Amino acid sequence: MTVPPALLSHESTEHYTPQYILDAVIACLGAIDLDPASNSREIPNVPAARHxxxxxxxxxxPWECRVFLNPPFGPGVERWFSKLYLERSAGRTTEAIVLWKSATETAAWKTLTAISCRVCFPxxxxxxxxxxGDEGPGPTFSPAMFYVGDRPERFxxxxxxxxxVWVVPE
Ligand SMILES: C[S@@+](CC[C@H](N)C(=O)[O-])C[C@H]1O[C@@H](n2cnc3c(N)ncnc32)[C@H](O)[C@@H]1O
Structure with a gap:
């Protein structure tokens, strides 16, 4: 199987969340109200109520209620985390799970961990x-999943x- 090189890189915007991660997201949140970075409204990869x-x-x-975010990776990714910060501060986002990567040296990481209380390192x-639908041998980055909300024990x-699952220091 030939895998497009971009799929293996953190620069790809089209890397879809596998089902076992979605299962864990739903087990935590109960349901997903919004996928704000979706591949399609007709055939979405994420079973959210809104895309x-x-x-x-x-x-x-607006990002309302329970959000699952797997953003388009790349140089502008921090905008997605700043947006989540704003939506959470405004009270529109009640809970969120973000699938991104372990990039502890970046400003995006700092923004994301400022609002997250738990991080899962797979x-x-x-x-x-x-x-x-092709599945690659694995990406070139180390993923991490972030929980934003008031029910960390469910995450x-x-x-x-x-x-x-690590506790993010306050
Ligand atoms: C990493 S993929 C995630 C797809 C899906 N949410 C999932 O988790 O499987 C990011 C998706 O965001 C879409 N996207 C890119 N820019 C966007 C924007 N400004 N608003 C909403 N979606 C966008 C891309 O087309 C891509 O399908």
Whole structure:
């Protein structure tokens, strides 16, 4: 199987969340109300009640209730975390789980961990699928999942089988 090189890189915007991660997200949140960075409204990868695609520009829309975010990776990624910060501060986002990477040296990491109270570091590399459904041998980055909300014990339970869950220092 030939895998597009971009899928293996942190620069790819089209790396879809695998089902076992979505299962853990739903176990934690109960349901997903919004995917603000979706591949499609007709055939979405994430089973959310509402989806914003690139056409809608999720960065310009309200993010209400329980949000799952796997943003388009790349240089502008911090805008997605600043947006989450604003939506959470405004009380529109009640809980969120973000799938991103361990990039502790970046401003994006600092923004994200300023609002997260738990981070899960998966014990195995996440194998993302691309638009054609192809699954690569694994990305070149180490993923991490962030919990924003007031029920961290639910996140700890739901993500326990995926990797170590760390408490973010205040
Ligand atoms: C990393 S993929 C995640 C897809 C899906 N949410 C998932 O988790 O499997 C990011 C998606 O965001 C879409 N996207 C890019 N820019 C966007 C924007 N401004 N607003 C909403 N979606 C956008 C891309 O087309 C891509 O499908």
């Amino acid at each position: 914003y695609t690139a056409q809608d520009n999720g960065l310009l829309q 014990s195995a590399r996440i194998r993302f699928a691309g638009p054609s 700890e339970k739901a993500f326990d089988g995926i990797g170590a």
